[in-house]
Each structure stands twice: as structure tokens, then as C-alpha cells.
Amino acid sequence: MKLTGAGVGRGAVIGPVVRIAPAPAAPAHEPVPEDPTSAAADVVAAFDAVAAGLRAQAGSAEGAAVAVLGATAQMAEDRALRKQTLAKVAAGEGPVTALDSVVGGFVEMFTKAGGMLAERVTDLRSVRDRVAAHILGVPAPGVPHLSVPSVVVAQDLAPADTAALDLSLVLAIVTELGGTTSHTAIIAGQRGIPCLVRVAGALELAEGAVVAVDAAAGTLEVDPGPEVAEAFALRADVARRLAEDVSPGATADGMPVNLLANIGTAADAARVAGDACEGVGLFRTEVLFLDRTSAPTREEQAEVYAQVLRSFAGRKVVVRTLDAGADKPLAFATQLDEENPALGVRGYRLVRTAPELLETQLAALADAQRVTGVQPWVMAPMISTPGEARDFAAAARRHGLTTVGVMVEVPAAALRADAILAEVDFVSMGTNDLAQYVMATDRLRGELSDLINLWQPAVLDLVAATAAAGRRAGKPAGVCGESAADPVMAVVLTGLGVTSLSMSAGAVPLVRYAVAQHTLAQAEAVAQAALAADSAEAARAAAIAALVPGVAATLGL
Numbered sequence: 240m241k242l243t244g245a246g247v248g249r250g251a252v253i254g255p256v257v258r259i260a261p262a263p264a265a266p267a268h269e270p271v272p273e274d275p276t277s278a279a280a281d282v283v284a285a286f287d288a289v290a291a292g293l294r295a296q297a298g299s300a301e302g303a304a305v306a307v308l309g310a311t312a313q314m315a316e317d318r319a320l321r322k323q324t325l326a327k328v329a330a331g332e333g334p335v336t337a338l339d340s341v342v343g344g345f346v347e348m349f350t351k352a353g354g355m356l357a358e359r360v361t362d363l364r365s366v367r368d369r370v371a372a373h374i375l376g377v378p379a380p381g382v383p384h385l386s387v388p389s390v391v392v393a394q395d396l397a398p399a400d401t402a403a404l405d406l407s408l409v410l411a412i413v414t415e416l417g418g419t420t421s422h423t424a425i426i427a428g429q430r431g432i433p434c435l436v437r438v439a440g441a442l443e444l445a446e447g448a449v450v451a452v453d454a455a456a457g458t459l460e461v462d463p464g465p466e467v468a469e470a471f472a473l474r475a476d477v478a479r480r481l482a483e484d485v486s487p488g489a490t491a492d493g494m495p496v497n498l499l500a501n502i503g504t505a506a507d508a509a510r511v512a513g514d515a516c517e518g519v520g521l522f523r524t525e526v527l528f529l530d531r532t533s534a535p536t537r538e539e540q541a542e543v544y545a546q547v548l549r550s551f552a553g554r555k556v557v558v559r560t561l562d563a564g565a566d567k568p569l570a571f572a573t574q575l576d577e578e579n580p581a582l583g584v585r586g587y588r589l590v591r592t593a594p595e596l597l598e599t600q601l602a603a604l605a606d607a608q609r610v611t612g613v614q615p616w617v618m619a620p621m622i623s624t625p626g627e628a629r630d631f632a633a634a635a636r637r638h639g640l641t642t643v644g645v646m647v648e649v650p651a652a653a654l655r656a657d658a659i660l661a662e663v664d665f666v667s668m669g670t671n672d673l674a675q676y677v678m679a680t681d682r683l684r685g686e687l688s689d690l691i692n693l694w695q696p697a698v699l700d701l702v703a704a705t706a707a708a709g710r711r712a713g714k715p716a717g718v719c720g721e722s723a724a725d726p727v728m729a730v731v732l733t734g735l736g737v738t739s740l741s742m743s744a745g746a747v748p749l750v751r752y753a754v755a756q757h758t759l760a761q762a763e764a765v766a767q768a769a770l771a772a773d774s775a776e777a778a779r780a781a782a783i784a785a786l787v788p789g790v791a792a793t794l795g796l
């Protein structure tokens with residue numbers, strides 16, 4: 240059996256399936272319990288079992304997870320929660336329905352109260368899901384404990400779920416929902432973990448079934464034959480051979496194109512520092528803020544930033560300030576009443592509602608600069624106007640950070656790139672959000688993946704306009720969205736005048752190879768071929784056809 244989906248990365252792996260159970264829904268018409276006393280006893284037993292399970296998990300967890308699990312266990316032990324649920328069951332409501340409405344009431348109350356209480360809403364929902372699963376006799380939702388390298392299959396994964404996985408044992412991630420530029424896919428890609436999203440039928444895969452996941456082809460095959468394993472091994476060989484080239488990125492005629500890595504944590508930095516990349520082009524600092532009830536302190540942040548700077552001492556490190564909101568919600572910063580969070584207070588816009596977050600972060604970064612003697616580049620996400628760029632640059636410089644840039648990921652910033660570049664030292668294009676906003680298509684959902692395709696000519700036009708503005712200003716204009724990881728797109732971007740490409744470290748060798756096979760003029764011809772097309776498919780096909788002979792075959796295209 241073969242399933243198809245949209246792949247992230249180019250990896251191909253074979254391994255057993257481990258399923259992540261989705262949160263159980265309350266049955267539509269849950270029957271009234273025949274014996275309310277025994278139903279009440281079941282509810283108490285479910286609360287007790289969940290609390291005990293969480294306490295046991297906390298006992299074997301490490302770091303921040305201990306406190307999170309302990310706090311969730313405490314909630315499962317909460318007397319008011321139990322008492323109100325039991326009262327409803329005694330009055331004849333189905334136990335899951337009762338639990339659902341009591342938790343719903345608490346969620347509303349906590350949310351209205353704001354502050355610390357609002358931060359407990361996620362814990363409350365997690366307790367509800369676990370207790371409901373216990374009552375219904377279905378697998379507990381949430382991230383499983385992995386004991387062998389596995390292919391993790393889920394309906395969808397929030398960034399916090401991904402953070403809770405032991406990624407060293409994750410061979411691949413397969414989801415039924417989600418999009419290729421959603422953060423979970425990106426975080427996985429950054430770790431070199433192949434990801435397949437939008438896989439219809441993924442949830443029907445049996446636990447333990449052996450599957451072959453090919454992210455480049457976008458396929459999943461159940462019980463693959465030995466020829467599949469052989470083909471995967473061959474591909475790995477080509478990739479290994481190309482990875483032996485450690486020269487700096489450049490076109491065939493010597494025009495430099497910096498090849499940089501995207502990272503999310505200090506551990507990522509330590510892991511990829513030994514790889515042949517010229518630095519970090521995007522440090523997604525929000526990963527440090529995820530799954531917490533309050534922001535990390537200045538000291539805590541400074542320590543992490545210093546670790547990253549030390550790992551890459553002597554190389555460029557571009558640190559992006561907090562990009563929270565929308566698909567990266569933080570309990571302590573996200574606006575709860577936004578109907579369109581992707582269009583709301585996210586990224587740099589948080590200076591309007593929580594200015595101390597940016598101030599603390601810039602101070603911590605300056606501390607890290609001081610203790611390591613390494614000067615980071617710093618940039619802000621979600622900048623829309625030259626005024627925002629100016630304000631951010633002023634704030635960063637006040638803290639003694641000297642190389643200041645912004646991301647170009649909102650169409651307004653691309654359209655006014657000259658004016659934006661007048662305010663800052665560099666720009667970095669976030670093609671994931673740029674595509675989302677240019678095409679008015681939610682990057683988290685895959686139904687419209689044809690529209691959010693990074694090859695859409697309208698997206699390419701704005702990238703071209705921004706790169707041209709960079710050339711005019713004589714300032715670096717890089718790309719750090721997923722576009723940079725695609726070796727064919729990398730040639731197009733080079734031809735458009737993009738000065739650096741930042742991607743998951745595992746993508747660097749193929750990108751280096753593709754760029755190095757073309758002179759600047761040849762890359763420009765590839766870019767023009769793509770720009771002249773009138774659809775995403777035609778743009779990619781035209782670019783592939785314009786590559787110098789032999790490159791497409793080596794790339795397996």
C-alpha cells in the first residue's frame with residue numbers, strides 16, 4: 240500500500256509506525272448513565288489514574304518538563320474540578336459530557352481572568368483529554384514515549400508536541416493535516432527529520448507497521464520490499480558524496496552565496512556547528528519560549544544565546560527576535576480573542592502589547608555579546624513598514640547591537656524594500672510567511688497547498704523585487720524560508736541576486752552543489768525562465784529545464 244502527501248526535506252527512511260492518539264471528542268449523544276453512582280466512581284478512578292500517570296511521568300522527566308507535568312498532575316487532583324463533574328454526573332449527565340462542560344466553564348473563567356490563570360488553560364485541556372480518554376477506554380492523547388527509532392504518525396502536531404518528542408528516536412514525522420511550511424514540519428526539517436504532511440489515510444496505519452517514508456517523492460509505502468531499502472541506500476550514498484565538499488557557497492564563476500543553517504535551540508547549534516555551513520542565517524529564538532508559562536529570564540536567555548554564539552564563534556549568527564503568535568502561540572503573550580491570529584499581534588508587533596519581551600531579549604543578546612566577545616546579527620520578524628524597521632533598529636542599537644536587520648515576509652515590506660533597507664543593515668526574506676500573505680493562504684493548512692506553493696510567480700516577483708532592492712542598496716538580502724532548502728530554487732534565488740541562503744543544515748550539500756554548477760549568468764537565465772512562467776508548476780518545470788545539463792539528474796529530478 241502506498242500513501243501520498245507533501246514532503247519536507249529530501250530524506251528517505253524505513254521504520255516502524257508509532258501513532259500519536261488525537262484528543263478524544265465527547266460522544267455526540269452520550270447515554271445517561273444507568274447507575275450514576277458507578278459512573279461517578281469511574282470518573283474518580285479516571286482522575287486518579289491520570290494524576291498518578293502524570294506524577295510518574297514527572298518523576299522520570301528532566302528540566303522544565305518536571306514542573307509542567309507536576310502542575311498538570313495537580314490540576315487532575317483539583318477538588319473543584321472533580322466535585323463539579325461529579326455533581327453533573329449525579330444529575331444524570333454522561334461523564335465525558337459533564338467533564339467537557341465543567342472544563343469548558345473553567346477555561347472560560349481562567350481566560351477572562353488573564354495572567355497566571357489564563358496560562359493554565361492548556362493544562363486544563365490536557366487533563367480533560369486524558370481523563371476523557373480513560374473514561375472512554377481509548378488510547379491516551381499526547382506524545383508517546385519512544386523506545387526505538389520510529390516513524391511518528393499523527394493527525395497533526397503542535398510545535399509544543401514536537402518539542403516534547405525525543406527527536407533522536409524520530410526517523411520521520413507523518414501527519415494527516417498540516418502544511419509543508421508549518422512550524423512542526425520546519426522544526427523537524429531543521430533536525431534533518433523527513434516529514435510528510437497531508438497524508439490521507441495516515442491515521443489508519445497500524446501501530447508497529449513497517450513503512451518507507453520518502454520526503455523527496457512525497458510517498459509512504461507500507462511493508463516496502465528490499466529494492467526500496469537498496470534505492471534509499473543509493474540515494475544516501477550520493478548525498479554523502481556531495482556532503483564531502485565543504486567549500487563556501489559560490490557560483491561556478493566565484494560569486495559568493497553564503498550557505499547558512501537554520502536553528503531553533505542551543506543544542507541545534509552545537510549539533511550543526513561541525514557541518515560545513517558558513518554560520519547561522521536564522522536562529523528561531525521562540526523555540527526557547529514555547530511550552531512555558533512565563534518568558535525565560537534575561538539571564539536564562541543570555542546563557543542560551545551565549546552558547547549559540549560560542550558554537551559559531553568566527554562565523555555569522557543571525558538571531559531573530561521572538562516570533563510569537565499565530566501558529567506559535569505563547570500562553571503569556573498571545574491575544575486570546577483574535578479571529579485571524581496570522582494577521583494579528585505576532586512577531587515584532589508584540590511591542591504593542593508586551594514591549595518588555597523585546598527589551599529583555601535585546602538586553603540578553605547584548606549580555607551574550609559581552610561575555611562571548613562575538614557580535615551577533617539581529618533581526619525582527621513580521622516587519623511591515625519602514626517605521627517599524629526604524630524603531631527596531633533604534634532599539635537594537637540602544638542595546639549595543641550593531642548589525643541590525645529585518646525579515647521581509649509581509650508583502651508590504653517587499654514592495655517597499657528600498658525604504659526598509661534605508662533603515663537597516665540587511666534583510667532576510669521569510670518565504671514561508673511571504674507566500675502565506677501574498678497568496679492569502681493559511682500556511683498551517685494543506686488544502687490549498689497549490690496556492691501557497693513557493694514557486695508561485697507572484698511570490699517569486701516579490702523575492703526578485705526585494706533582492707533587487709538589496710543590490711541597489713549594496714546590502715545583504717538573504718532568504719531564510721523553506722525556499723532556500725530547495726536546490727533548484729536556490730539556483731533561481733542566486734540568479735535573482737540573493738546573497739545568502741539559510742536552511743536546515745542537512746539541505747546544504749545539495750544546495751551547494753546546485754549553485755556551484757552555474758555561473759551567475761547561467762543562474763540568472765534559470766531565474767528568468769522561472770519568472771516568465773505563469774503558474775507554480777510551470778515555473779519549477781522551466782527552472783529545471785534551464786539548469787545546466789546533468790544537474791537535474793544528480794538531484795534525482
Ligand SMILES: C=C(OP(=O)(O)O)C(=O)O
Nearest residue numbers: 648669670671672719720
Ligand atoms: C523563515 C520564516 O519564518 P518562520 O517560518 O519562522 O515564520 C518564514 O516565514 O519564511
Ligand SMILES: [Mg+2]
Nearest residue numbers: 648669671672
Ligand atoms: Mg515567518
